[in-house]
Structure formats: C-alpha cells, structure tokens
Amino acid sequence: MRSFEERKTEIFRRSEKIISQNRKKRKFIAACLSLFAAVSIFSLTLIPEMNSKEEADNLPETSTSSVRFVTVQVKAYDGSFYKQFDDPNTVRELAELILQAVNANEEQATSEAAETDNIANKPDDSEPADNKSNYIIVLTDNSGNQTTYFLNGKTLIRKASGEIFILSENQIRALKYICDLP
Amino acid sequence: MDNGALSYRRFLDGDESAFDFIIKEYFDNLIFFINRYVHDLHISEDIAIDVFADLAAHKSRYNFRVTLKTYLFVLAKSRAINYAKRQNKRRAVEQYYTENENSEYESLESLVLRDELKLTVNKAVDNLPEDMKVAIHLIYFEDLTYEEAAAVMGKNKKQIDNLLYRAKNTLRTMLGKEDLLK
Structure with a gap:
C-alpha cells in the first residue's frame, strides 16, 4: 500500500489528467458546434439563392424578358x-x-x-x-x-x-x- | 457544516493543504469500505485514489447538501460496484488473501476499526449478504446516520432499518452473542 505522499501525488496526477481530458472534450464540442453553425448559416443563405435561381431558370419565359x-x-x-x-x-x-x-x-x-x-x-x-x-x-x-x-x-x-x-x-x-x- | 466539508471549501478557495486533511481523514476508511465489494486491498486503494481524483478535478459537483464523507462513500460505492461487475469477483475473504495481503488487511483493519468489539464483529460481517454487510459497515463502523447510509446505498431509512435488524439477528446467530451491536 502506498504512503500518504504517494497517494497524494497519484491523486493530483489523475485529477490533472481528468481536467486535461475534459478541456479537450470541451474544445472538440466547441469546434463541432462552430462547424455546425457555419454549415447551417451557409445552407440558409445559399439554398434560397439556388432555389430562386432554379425558379428563374424554370420559368416558361423568353431569354431576355423577365415578364411572363x-x-x-x-x-x-x-x-x-x-x-x-x-x-x-x-x-x-x-x-x-x-x-x-x-x-x-x-x-x-x-x-x-x-x-x-x-x-x-x-x-x-x-x-x-x-x-x-x-x-x-x-x-x-x-x-x-x-x-x-x-x-x-x-x-x-x-x-x-x-x-x-x-x-x-x-x-x-x-x-x-x-x-x-x- | 462538517469538518470535511469545511476543509473542502478551503480547498476550493485555493488552500491545497486542506485537501491533505481530507485524504488523512477519509482515505483509509474508504479503502476499507471499498474492500467490502472488491475484496482486494490494492484495487480498493486504486479505486479510492480515483474517488479523490474525481473530488479534486470536478470542483462543482459536491453541493454541500450531504456531508463530505457521505459524498465520498457514494462515489466509492458506485465505482466499487462497477469494478466488481466488470471483474465478476465473488471470492471469500479467507480464500483470497496471501500472507502479505493478510497482514496489510489486518493493519488497515486495526487502523480503521479501533474498537475491539468492531474488530471481533468485522470478520463475521464479511459473511453477511452484501446489502446487510454494507449497512452494518456504514452505521457501526463509519458512524453514519441512517439518512446518510440511505443516501450512500440508494435506499430509504426504513429499508436501512430493516437491513440492520436482519443483519444483527444473523450476526447474533453467527457469533452466538447477545446485544453485540446496539
């Protein structure tokens, strides 16, 4: 069995490891959330533009006129x-x-x-x-x-x-x- | 607020020496308790180190609503049970210990159970079913209240009472003595 000092050293070594692992998890989650937010914003701005462009292309209209x-x-x-x-x-x-x-x-x-x-x-x-x-x-x-x-x-x-x-x-x-x- | 909680508060405020008090106060008792489930002193010590590392790393988890001792025992029980399930250990104490481990156990035992009566009863307690064994340990060896023991075991006060009643009857039969545990 370990002495008091050995126990104390091991306790704080493991607690530092836990803190470090939690910090990495938080960074990873933050990075994922940022990526998700960026993709969402990109999709929300880009998709409506694409849709309106498609609608314009699909209009049964002459090439020069926007009037139907x-x-x-x-x-x-x-x-x-x-x-x-x-x-x-x-x-x-x-x-x-x-x-x-x-x-x-x-x-x-x-x-x-x-x-x-x-x-x-x-x-x-x-x-x-x-x-x-x-x-x-x-x-x-x-x-x-x-x-x-x-x-x-x-x-x-x-x-x-x-x-x-x-x-x-x-x-x-x-x-x-x-x-x-x- | 109990001494353990006060020391932990000091530790949270930046006094690292306060954690030394907590280790000295509770560590051996925790190993002894964990050993009820695990039946291996070295593993019990390892689990106890994990419990204290958890306490040092996750500073906001303990909410001071229960005593620090109760909180530590709750953590210890959870980890001990998880370990025992993973290992699927069901060894009798007398089959397990080598001579060296036996002496280590005896020194821990005398450190924690300073009472002659408790030392006498301890060997018999290990032969009780798990719930009864843990209830006796918490109430008579660790001097927890019924409420605190209930919190550790995840039961209510009535259930603890029933367990103790049955445990004492069984111990009386095993040891052949009356009024062994008051």
Missing part, C-alpha cells in the same frame, strides 16, 4: 381575322418568336428606321396605308400589361416606341403557321 406572357391576340386591321391564344406553350412560342426578332434586329432595325419615313411618325391605332397582310399582335403579360406590335409583311413595328424590326423568312413562316394566318 399569358395571352396573345392576333387580329387583322380589316377585322377579317381574329384569334386569341391562351395555351401556355403556344403563347410562349409566339412570344419567343417575336422577341427573338426584336432582340436580334434591334440595332439593325433602329438604323433602318432612321432611313425610312416611319421613324418620325409614331404609329397609332389607325390603320396603316396598306391593309394587306397587316395584323395587330397584342401580348398580355401576367400583370395585365400589354405590348402591341404591328405586323406588316415582313416588318414588325413596336407600337409604343415605333421601332421597326425585320423578320426573316423563317420567322414569317413560323409566325403564320403558329397563328394560322391566311
């Missing part, structure tokens, strides 16, 4: 033709077609508009001089806002700004096909 169109009306000036499209796929197709033409031809259209007489005169609701193959295309978005274009042959004119865009043969053909224009 819900209907497209196509009518002839002389009243001989009228059609309204509500089907989401058809609306999207038409909207994309028109906006593709607008975006692709924006610079070209503005320079061409400067050479023609149309740039000085903002068109209004009155009929253009040539009624043949003239249509009014109205796109309505989910907020109820409307964008109106005049289709005159190969020319597409934005009513609000008077900008003119030239459609390609393929675009005309596609437009006539989708809208079932005569």
Whole structure:
C-alpha cells in the first residue's frame, strides 16, 4: 500500500489528467458546434439563392424578358381575322418568336428606321396605308400589361416606341403557321 | 457544516493543504469500505485514489447538501460496484488473501476499526449478504446516520432499518452473542 505522499501525488496526477481530458472534450464540442453553425448559416443563405435561381431558370419565359406572357391576340386591321391564344406553350412560342426578332434586329432595325419615313411618325391605332397582310399582335403579360406590335409583311413595328424590326423568312413562316394566318 | 466539508471549501478557495486533511481523514476508511465489494486491498486503494481524483478535478459537483464523507462513500460505492461487475469477483475473504495481503488487511483493519468489539464483529460481517454487510459497515463502523447510509446505498431509512435488524439477528446467530451491536 502506498504512503500518504504517494497517494497524494497519484491523486493530483489523475485529477490533472481528468481536467486535461475534459478541456479537450470541451474544445472538440466547441469546434463541432462552430462547424455546425457555419454549415447551417451557409445552407440558409445559399439554398434560397439556388432555389430562386432554379425558379428563374424554370420559368416558361423568353431569354431576355423577365415578364411572363399569358395571352396573345392576333387580329387583322380589316377585322377579317381574329384569334386569341391562351395555351401556355403556344403563347410562349409566339412570344419567343417575336422577341427573338426584336432582340436580334434591334440595332439593325433602329438604323433602318432612321432611313425610312416611319421613324418620325409614331404609329397609332389607325390603320396603316396598306391593309394587306397587316395584323395587330397584342401580348398580355401576367400583370395585365400589354405590348402591341404591328405586323406588316415582313416588318414588325413596336407600337409604343415605333421601332421597326425585320423578320426573316423563317420567322414569317413560323409566325403564320403558329397563328394560322391566311 | 462538517469538518470535511469545511476543509473542502478551503480547498476550493485555493488552500491545497486542506485537501491533505481530507485524504488523512477519509482515505483509509474508504479503502476499507471499498474492500467490502472488491475484496482486494490494492484495487480498493486504486479505486479510492480515483474517488479523490474525481473530488479534486470536478470542483462543482459536491453541493454541500450531504456531508463530505457521505459524498465520498457514494462515489466509492458506485465505482466499487462497477469494478466488481466488470471483474465478476465473488471470492471469500479467507480464500483470497496471501500472507502479505493478510497482514496489510489486518493493519488497515486495526487502523480503521479501533474498537475491539468492531474488530471481533468485522470478520463475521464479511459473511453477511452484501446489502446487510454494507449497512452494518456504514452505521457501526463509519458512524453514519441512517439518512446518510440511505443516501450512500440508494435506499430509504426504513429499508436501512430493516437491513440492520436482519443483519444483527444473523450476526447474533453467527457469533452466538447477545446485544453485540446496539
């Protein structure tokens, strides 16, 4: 059996070991908690951003517009033709077609508009001089806002700004096909 | 507040010499008590060192609601039982001790049990069932109150009373003496 001094030394040696082990445990737990907190904060900030980005990507919308169109009306000036499209796929197709033409031809259209007489005169609701193959295309978005274009042959004119865009043969053909224009 | 608790309070306040008093006051008694479960003096000493190391390391665990002696005996009992379960020891005292260990036990015995009567009874007590043995030890050898003994053993006062009654009857039969333990 140990002497008093031996016992005392051993007691304090073991108590120091216990204190040291407890200190290490506390540090480990603190590190785990910090890591957990960091991961939680990171997830909470990052995941909503990812979700909103995904939602934006999944929106049935044109590449340039953040607005979502819900209907497209196509009518002839002389009243001989009228059609309204509500089907989401058809609306999207038409909207994309028109906006593709607008975006692709924006610079070209503005320079061409400067050479023609149309740039000085903002068109209004009155009929253009040539009624043949003239249509009014109205796109309505989910907020109820409307964008109106005049289709005159190969020319597409934005009513609000008077900008003119030239459609390609393929675009005309596609437009006539989708809208079932005569 | 008892002397042990006062010394521990001084130790918590920074007086390391106060812990010396606690070791001198309780260490041998603790070994003797642990030996009731473990039947190995060296293991009992080792467990007692662990108990005191625990007391020195975990300074906020003892809440001063019981005497320090009671607290130490509660810790000791828990560790002794855990050790005995792990080792699954059930040796009779007379089968275990070598000559050297026998002399060590006898010197510890006389150190702790300074009373002739207690020395006489001690050998018989070891043959009692565990609960009775521990109850006799705590009440008659360690001079704990019934409440303190109940706290150490995890029983109520009534159960301690019953254990003591049965233990005394058994000891009377074993030793053939009346009024052995008052």
